[in-house]
Amino acid sequence: MIALADISLGWKIPLRVMAAVLGTALAVTAALVTREYDEMSQNLEAHAKSLARVMANTLVAPMLHDDIWRAYEIIQSARDPAAIAPELQADVVLVTDLEYRVFVSSRPRMFPIGSSPASQGGAYGRLRAAMLEGKPTEQKVIDPADSSHYFVMSPLVADGVALGHVVLGYSKISFLPRFTGLVGRAALVTLLVLIVIMPIAWVSARRTGTPLLALADAMRHVPEELEVARLAELPKSRDEIGQLGDAFVRMVGELKQKQELESQMLVSERLAAVGRLSAGIAHEINNPLGGMLTAIKTWQRHGGDDPLASQTLSLLERGLDQIRHTVAALLVETKPEDRAFEPKDIDDLLILVEAEAHARSVHVVVESSLTTPLPLRATLLRQILLNLLLNAVAAAEQGGLVQLSAAAKDGKLKLAVCNDGQHIPDEQLAYLFEPFASGREKGHGLGLWIVYQIVQQLNGGLFVESEPGGCTTFNIEIPYVEPV
Amino acid sequence: MLRCKVLRAGNVIEIRDEATAFALIIAAMNQDDHCRAGSRRRGFLQSALAMAAMPLLPARAEAGALRIGLTPVFLDDQLSFLTRWRVWLERRLKRPVVFVQRGNYREVLDLIRGGKIDFAWICGYPYVRYRHELRLVAVPLWRGRPYYQSYLIVPDDDAKSNSLTDLRGKVFAYSDPDSNSGYLYPQYRLTASGENPSTFFSRHFFTWGHRKVVEAVGVGLADGGAVDGYVWETLAEFHPKLTGATRIIERSPEFGHPPFAARADIPELELQQFRATLLGMPADTEGAELLRLLRLDGFVAGQGSLFNEIARMAARVRRT
Structure with missing residues (x-):
């Protein structure tokens, strides 16, 4: 049963419909055949009884006159060797006298005149007893189980006096060809009906199953390939399956949103963790670093003239300085006192990146709608834009295009830097803002990390769009408060 | 009726x-x-209605028609042949002819003895019995001679019986109580061998026709039967299946062939005309063809003495 339950609906529905059609056809056929059989046997019995009655009436005179030949001709006339309905033909006709001796029979060799039919044995031995039962003037039908014949007996009565019996023996076997013929015809009709109905039923059943199959097929792609599932062709009907399809599409959409949200959260959480870690490390490094640099300064000012020591300490000082710069880059520290960001800052930035852009023949285009200073710290914004522009120039194609757009609206500064260089693959996007994650050989890999940290500190938002064959765009939104 | x-x-x-x-x-x-x-008494009405039921024969008893009774001394159930024969007779006799058939010899004999019909083809046995009420017209020639035999037959599958006396206690089929070959001869044959014909067989019955004796014996309804040898031989040609189911165990001596007889008061001219017509059959093309179908060679005027042997047998049987 489990194996049956596991069969696809694509087969199960048509098979069930087929089974239903087949079952109905068989049941109807069986009912018709049974009815026909009953009718046939009833007709047969009625026919046999009326024949026996007519014969009994007709045979009275020959029996009274002892006219064997006439009696023989009468019983022969009831037999048609080329009958259309052979089962209506009595196989054996016996005319017996009161002592159950043969007066005449349709088979003289089997039942010679004057012999007792009982000498044939079998059912013929028991006919006598059946004759004596019940009213002597009534017809009797005897169907012995062990005999190949059944018998209809009619008494020969003249003026209320019994003379003997007419016994019609019908072959049970001769009934079979007609019955099998009937069954054959019924089967043929059923078959023809089935030949017509089956393909129609099959196609319509398959069609019923198709939307379910499509739905199931689409579901198989959840949750791994949500995009495939979302684009799957689903039934567009208003019935339950159609509703199911709609619900599925909604579900897939929500799942996709949730997945995107989750991956975004994952990235920001990781970046936050990295930020905390690097802040901690920077703090731990800065303390001893400050001490060490102060010590070196003190020695340079008050120490001796040992040229080797001076040289060594100078080396140390440069190294420590580098550490300090690196750490400072890791940990963007904001200075509260700063001027506001002005439109001319953008012009300054263009000048700063021009050398680099010129070197790579990259064209830098600016679309700025800024006209007034914004209450945002200029140093930080300049840092962000400088980093993004330098990155974009580096990423752009040789002789390509870098575009910077800036706009302020509804308390938000919107910045976008895009280049037409190679797109950033998905797996790289997730780690794009992490320190030292740069895929490039040049640079220290802290540029975007600094951008991220600054945007975070300014409570802004940051997202990247990168499509194969299209632009890679860094979008930044930073809220500001309009001075009253 | x-x-x-x-x-x-x-x-x-x-x-x-x-x-x-x-x-x-x-x-x-x-x-x-x-x-x-x-x-x-209802004979006339009967015959009229019986003829009405037989469209091949004239529908009414026409005035002046010659009325000829037929019995199963030949194969009288071939209606197409009878029509041909009647038409031929009418042409030769220049007057209407009516064939009158009945279920047994007795009725035909009653008709001719009562003068209701003019001629009849009857058996030699009733002829000798009523020879004073009848006039002999003509005797058929079978195989060139005016004689025939009685055959005693048994079913073909009975290999044991070889003579009539082997059939003791069996069922026997006679053709007609007024038939020589189908009744008188076997009766005489039993009487002559010291048997009582009425108790020799366990059962006997009449089929009212020689052909039906062959059928009754053939299907085994009777264990033996007596049949007109001429009819059996003719039947063997037309329906070999019927005779093939029987086997001849005895052939009687020769007897005078069943003759045509006339009622006693037949006008001499009519008798002569009819006799001449019968005797002239072989000379006529159609007549010869009809004879061929009857498997006869012709007719002779014949003498009453032809039937002396039958008369002797009848006397012997009657005595017992």
């Missing part, structure tokens, strides 16, 4: 199924039986 006719007419239109048809036919047969058992 009228009901007879109604039923016969009725079954043309009323047959709806086999049972009804059979009932009507059986009922008609039943009526026939009663009719046959009816008195001779």
